[in-house]
Amino acid sequence: xxxxxxxLPTSSSGLATKSLxxxxxxxxSEFRTRYAINxxxxxxxxxxxxxxxxxxxxxLPADVYAAxxxxxxxxxxxxxxAQVFVKEEExxxxxxxxxxxDPTAIYLGKLVFNFLLLALLELVITPLFFxxxxxxxxxxxxxxxxxxxxxxxxxxxxxxxxxxISKASIKGALFAVLSFPILLxxxxxxxxxxxxxxxxxxSPFSAAAPELQLLxxxxxxxxxxxxxLFEFVWEE
Amino acid sequence: xxxxxxxxxxxxxxxxxxxxxxxxxxxxGDSLAVVGKNGSGKTTLLKILAGLAAPTRGTVTFSNExxxxxxxxxxxxxxxxxxxxxxxxFLTAAENLTFFxxxxxxxxxTAWVETMLAALQLGGRGxxxxxxxxxxxxxxxxxxxxxxxxxxxxxxxxxxANLDDEGKKIVAEIIARQKxxxxxxxxxxxxxxxxxxxxxxxxxx
Numbered sequence: 001x002x003x004x005x006x007x008l009p010t011s012s013s014g015l016a017t018k019s020l021x022x023x024x025x026x027x028x029s030e031f032r033t034r035y036a037i038n039x040x041x042x043x044x045x046x047x048x049x050x051x052x053x054x055x056x057x058x059x060l061p062a063d064v065y066a067a068x069x070x071x072x073x074x075x076x077x078x079x080x081x082a083q084v085f086v087k088e089e090e091x092x093x094x095x096x097x098x099x100x101x102d103p104t105a106i107y108l109g110k111l112v113f114n115f116l117l118l119a120l121l122e123l124v125i126t127p128l129f130f131x132x133x134x135x136x137x138x139x140x141x142x143x144x145x146x147x148x149x150x151x152x153x154x155x156x157x158x159x160x161x162x163x164x165i166s167k168a169s170i171k172g173a174l175f176a177v178l179s180f181p182i183l184l185x186x187x188x189x190x191x192x193x194x195x196x197x198x199x200x201x202x203s204p205f206s207a208a209a210p211e212l213q214l215l216x217x218x219x220x221x222x223x224x225x226x227x228x229l230f231e232f233v234w235e236e
Numbered sequence: 237x238x239x240x241x242x243x244x245x246x247x248x249x250x251x252x253x254x255x256x257x258x259x260x261x262x263x264x265g266d267s268l269a270v271v272g273k274n275g276s277g278k279t280t281l282l283k284i285l286a287g288l289a290a291p292t293r294g295t296v297t298f299s300n301e302x303x304x305x306x307x308x309x310x311x312x313x314x315x316x317x318x319x320x321x322x323x324x325x326f327l328t329a330a331e332n333l334t335f336f337x338x339x340x341x342x343x344x345x346t347a348w349v350e351t352m353l354a355a356l357q358l359g360g361r362g363x364x365x366x367x368x369x370x371x372x373x374x375x376x377x378x379x380x381x382x383x384x385x386x387x388x389x390x391x392x393x394x395x396x397a398n399l400d401d402e403g404k405k406i407v408a409e410i411i412a413r414q415k416x417x418x419x420x421x422x423x424x425x426x427x428x429x430x431x432x433x434x435x436x437x438x439x440x441x
Contacts, residue, residue, distance in 0.1 A: 021338035
């Protein structure tokens with residue numbers, strides 16, 4: 001155990017290895033507790049059901065369905081994505097994580113975990129949304145790209161905000177309040193992009209180019225800024 | 237040679253002074269017992285040294301060959317065991333060890349984990365969830381995690397808390413080994429543990 005007395009096995013100090021370790025630990029822990037998955041799916045399915053009963057069969061324009069879809073995704077995400085850090089603070093494991101781990105690896109691991117959580121939510125919500133409402137898909141490829149890039153930006157921003165609010169006493173409310181202004185540009189771009197995927201039949205990718213540029217730029221800027229800022233947020 | 241220098245360290249919580257002008261300097265081979273009554277600032281001092289709390293005034297400098305170590309370098313060679321430190325309840329002891337080994341930049345196999353657990357008399361219990369461990373077993377596993385990086389700086393707050401006689405012996409051996417190759421700082425209010433260290437600092441006077 002001490003220097004020279006016990007030979008530690010092969011070293012693997014790469015950032016990717018550490019990030020994957022954080023991801024694996026969070027997946028394992030979530031699989032056993034199902035705290036975030038339950039919250040996020042319950043909120044998503046409940047909201048979708050309400051939307052479906054109230055306006056789902058009214059044959060509304062694509063703009064409205066696009067907005068409703070992202071409202072469901074946004075608020076469902078708000079109910080679960082903060083858990084990655086809130087759980088660490090509440091169970092007091094954040095201390096040992098701070099002592100032992102590279103902050104960048106923690107951020108990256110938790111970012112991928114939140115992205116996978118969002119992907120799972122979307123995997124459940126998206127088919128149900130098209131079954132339970134009159135929304136019609138004009139271009140599946142564009143829809144999936146908007147969803148993918150939008151989710152990446154959403155996960156990138158919300159992971160950093162989750163770290164910020166995890167030490168506060170009113171975590172849930174603070175998470176949504178802080179997230180909304182930061183995520184507003186992303187939501188505007190994602191809703192506009194989704195509207196074109198639902199409504200534009202001719203050259204939808206050309207039509208949605210500005211929205212895709214906005215979403216990709218947002219994701220890149222947000223994840224880069226988060227990587228630079230996370231160490232200060234996490235350790236202060 | 238590794239060392240740590242604490243210079244006029246003070247900490248206040250609001251208007252209450254917890255630490256006032258604490259200074260000491262240690263290098264490899266040194267051991268320090270931080271003693272004092274409850275609330276005298278022992279844990280606060282260790283938390284500041286571990287980077288878990290910021291001092292109100294004063295500095296803590298970790299160095300090697302007179303070169304100041306940055307935060308990441310200190311993290312690599314410092315370990316802390318304390319009552320407020322908790323591992324993951326929903327991971328088994330072996331999974332906890334494997335996870336923290338990865339975070340320390342080392343990959344461990346099942347045989348190594350079993351050897352480590354056996355050394356701390358937790359052999360055969362690696363598959364149990366940390367949350368199902370008794371408080372003494374949890375304390376032992378914290379030592380296993382703390383020793384993963386073969387630390388230069390080992391900070392121990394109430395080192396034998398919750399441990400039985402066998403556990404206390406293991407801790408005494410760990411401290412004795414650490415004194416040969418590193419620096420150990422022990423915060424305690426058990427008079428019997430003052431002997432863990434060669435130097436003593438009394439807080440709260």
